[in-house]
Amino acid sequence: MAINGVFSRFKMLDKNEGVNNLSPFTDSHEVHVLAVDDSLVDRKVIERLLKITSCKVTAVESGRRALQILGFDEEKTSVGFDGFKVDLIITDYFMPGMTGYELLKKIKGSSNFREIPVVIMSSENVLARIDRCLEEGAEDFIVKPVKLSDVRRLKSYMFGENRIHTQDREFNKRKIDVSLSPSSDEVMSNQSSPSISPRSFSSSPTSHSPTFLDSHIRRLKTSNHD
Amino acid sequence: MEVDQLQRSFLEYTNSLFRFLDGQFGQLQLLQDESNPEFVFEVVSLFFEDSERILNDLTLALDQQNVDFKKIDAHVHQFKGSSSSIGAQRVRNACIAFRNFCEGQNVEACRRCLQQVKQEYLLVKTKLEALLRLEQQILAAGGVIPMLDS
Numbered sequence: 001m002a003i004n005g006v007f008s009r010f011k012m013l014d015k016n017e018g019v020n021n022l023s024p025f026t027d028s029h030e031v032h033v034l035a036v037d038d039s040l041v042d043r044k045v046i047e048r049l050l051k052i053t054s055c056k057v058t059a060v061e062s063g064r065r066a067l068q069i070l071g072f073d074e075e076k077t078s079v080g081f082d083g084f085k086v087d088l089i090i091t092d093y094f095m096p097g098m099t100g101y102e103l104l105k106k107i108k109g110s111s112n113f114r115e116i117p118v119v120i121m122s123s124e125n126v127l128a129r130i131d132r133c134l135e136e137g138a139e140d141f142i143v144k145p146v147k148l149s150d151v152r153r154l155k156s157y158m159f160g161e162n163r164i165h166t167q168d169r170e171f172n173k174r175k176i177d178v179s180l181s182p183s184s185d186e187v188m189s190n191q192s193s194p195s196i197s198p199r200s201f202s203s204s205p206t207s208h209s210p211t212f213l214d215s216h217i218r219r220l221k222t223s224n225h226d
Numbered sequence: 227m228e229v230d231q232l233q234r235s236f237l238e239y240t241n242s243l244f245r246f247l248d249g250q251f252g253q254l255q256l257l258q259d260e261s262n263p264e265f266v267f268e269v270v271s272l273f274f275e276d277s278e279r280i281l282n283d284l285t286l287a288l289d290q291q292n293v294d295f296k297k298i299d300a301h302v303h304q305f306k307g308s309s310s311s312i313g314a315q316r317v318r319n320a321c322i323a324f325r326n327f328c329e330g331q332n333v334e335a336c337r338r339c340l341q342q343v344k345q346e347y348l349l350v351k352t353k354l355e356a357l358l359r360l361e362q363q364i365l366a367a368g369g370v371i372p373m374l375d376s
Contacts, residue, residue: 041273041308048257048265094303123307145250145311148257 031159035059036066036091036103037121042144046090046121049151058084063091063098067106070113086116088158092144093122093129101133108137117158121146229369236360237372243357246350251313255373267361270354273312277347280305284340288333298336299328305343309350317346 033055037043043059050057060066067073069084089107091100098106100120108114117139122129130141139158142150243251258265280301287298306321324339361371 039304039307039311040276041269041311044269044272045254045257045311048262048269052257052259096300123303123310144307145253145313147250147253 030054030056031087031155032056032058032085033088033090034066034069034086036061036063036089036095036100038062038092038095042092042146046146049146049148050090052148053151053155055155058086063095063100063103063106066091066103072106072110072113088117088119088139090119090121090142093120093133094124101129101136104133104136104138119154227363227367229364229367232360232364232367233369233372236357236364239357239360243353246316246353247313248315249313250311254313255371258371263365267358270312270358273308273314274351276308277305277317277351280308281340281344281347284343288337288340293331293333293336295328295331295336299325302328302343309347314347314350317343317350320346 031054033050035043035046035050035057037046037059038061040061043061047057047059058069060069066089070086071084089103091103093100100122104118104120106113107116107118114137118137119140119142120133120138121142121144123144125143133141140154142154240247254266254269284298284301284305287294287301302321302324306318306325309315309317309321320339320343324336324343327335327339364371
């Protein structure tokens, strides 16, 4: 499988050091987030939210611009693609031109870029929309307006020491190559931990939560067939 | 004026704004610190600029022979978003009502909605400007802007 520049650091660490280890994102490496939002005000806010949680931020106003800056159109399949590296893309759903959903599909449809986690933000808490995004491979779905606690939680479960979530994806991908140790099986069965964002459902009855988790787990299972 | 007095006035004034500004405004205050002491001012200024642009676009759009309701809805959606990000809840609510009328495609009703949104915007603008002025006064008197209870 093609190893692109983006997550190579992650993969290397997993290979050598196993499951429950230090995040590569301490001290030496700042998490670099690409934020996409057509709203000037929201871009300013999300940028600050990310910076205050010690992320490096690049904020752009459209999906097209995001793809451009990623070097999407100049997709180089060779190993040493020295492009603009991001650890996470956070995008608004509703944008003129290319929606966040369309951007998500482009990213997940690309062998070079699909490893980059994508988080969708939307002011509308529509279950069908959330499901659709998760099905397409979005990591999470945050209901706007975005709060500091949303960003902190996101950063912590994605890039913190308990990054069970992201490691699972790695494991699912490499299940064929790597034999799972018992500890990693535990990690996988703990998938339904509350670390998955319940933000969108904070005001909804609990009947919504199972759907969210179901589609999430469904997505993880299907990624086994890589 | 003494810093204490200014800070008290600031807190009192902020509390009186609860009808106009919701918890999200408090979130913005949280993001302001020594490394970014003008953050709230900057966001609010952006909001003013953005809002005025949207209001102009809406006025123009509703003045057309053939009103493009889709376009209007998109503008209102944008305004709803930015007002929500600032915590301007009355503006946001006015936008929600506006969008409902857009669906009905009734030009007169939409024009009334626009007036309503404009009014709410001007109200919150006045409040925010007063708040920012108080902040400036506190800083000028050598004080720090008190943190609000969320």
